[in-house]
Amino acid sequence: MIKVLVLYDEAPAPERYAEHVVLCEQVPGATFRHGKVFGAPAGEPKHRYYAEFEFADLDAFKTAAGSPEFAATGADAARMGVPFSVEFASL
DSSP states (O other): OEEEEEEESSOOOHHHHHHHHHHHTTSTTOEEEEEEOOOOSSSSOSOSEEEEEEESSHHHHHHHHTSHHHHHHHHHHHHHTOOEEEEEEEO
16 A cells, blocks of 8 residues: 655645645545644644545556646645645555
8 A cells, every 4th residue: 555645834724725635536546535633742743734645556656646637736735835745655
């Protein structure tokens, strides 16, 4: 299983993020989840919002990563103006 983790420094505006979710749900072969970060073990959390794409395997991830739908999600996230980071994980 492959996960793409997206961590936002601030929570995006809910109405604007709802538009972004529509794009994310179009990525082929992906399950998309997202939600508010509510805490950390000590002090305030570094990030305020979380999103992830989940893929069955590396081949599914590679196919999606090369798709126009996946590219559109990255471009749209940048247009939201909320700083974020992206990491890939293999489970």
